[in-house]
Amino acid sequence: MSDAGARLFARYAYPPNLLGYCGPPSGDTLISSPADEIARRAQAFEGAWPYLEFLASRAGVDDPLDERVVEAYWIGNALVGRPDPADLHEFLRARFAGQAGGTWQQAADRAVAHHSFHVFEVYPWAALLRRTGNPSAASVLDRCRIRTGTVTEVSGESAQVTCHPLRWDGASLSPGPATTEQATWSANGQSLLPSPTPGTLVALHWHWICDILTEPQAAEIEAHEHRQLTRINALGATR
Incomplete structure (x- = not known):
């Protein structure tokens, strides 16, 4: 597990977790936790974690919290553009079954493993x-x-x-x-x-x-x- 990747994840995930919008309870402890605890808690982020798993698997990386993978999801880098949108879409159909209200289910030609896609197409807002x-x-x-x-x-x-x-x-x-x-x-x-x-x-x-x-x-x-x-x-x- 990458300590740097875990801490990068915590920096971006902490604000909504603190507000109780996503992730496991006790969000106020995320940034003060050791890296191995952050890694354990990260898997309870039902929105972000599937993208990290997907990016890591398609990049041939064993660790979803590899710093390059975490940066790809929250910020963006070369890893984001590698997977085919239809491949990601099929993956998300299984992981987000029952998630209604957004436009993601019709996004087989434009799905991308980046936080912006989740915000604007998976969420219903x-x-x-x-x-x-x-x-x-x-x-x-x-x-x-x-x-x-x-x-x-x-x-x-x-x-x-x-x-x-x-x-x-x-x-x-x-x-x-x-x-x-x-x-x-x-x-x-x-x-x-x-x-x-x-x-x-x-x-x-x-x-x-x-x-x-x-x-x-x-x-x-x-x-x-x-x-x-x-x-x-x-x-x-x-x-």
Whole structure:
């Protein structure tokens, strides 16, 4: 098992687990757990774990928490584009049987083992947004996706981050104008990463800064999101 991969997984999985949205109970302990405990808990993430297993198996890697595999799912790298979409789709049909509400069951030609696909096509929120226009659905999508931002100010265990929230115009989703939000990078001394500094490029998940990014990593996240938004917006235009 890769300690680095386990800890990378914990950084991205911790924010929704802390809120009780996915993963096993006691989410507040995830980032303080040793790597072997993180690995055990990771298998209870019914959304993320199947993708890690799939990516590892198709890459010929024994460990679903190999750092390259974990990075592929949350951020994106060369491993993401290797599997055939139909192969992933068939795998997910077995693993997500009974998961209704999204568009993934019709996605045999576009399925990709990346968090953005799970957010926008497996979860029901994008389909719900198209049907109802409910702004709460847009808010959930915005928070649930991995989004990029730039730190402008740090104060204690929180920071001001400039990013582009999702905007729903009644027909399509797209990144809106830049705005500044407050995000947490540490709580009661429990942190996901060293203290960021102004100018740092970061990844955010829900209300947390979960990673410090390189420019190529930020570009990967944004490219995968652009792909998903283009496809779900096209689905809406044809209905």
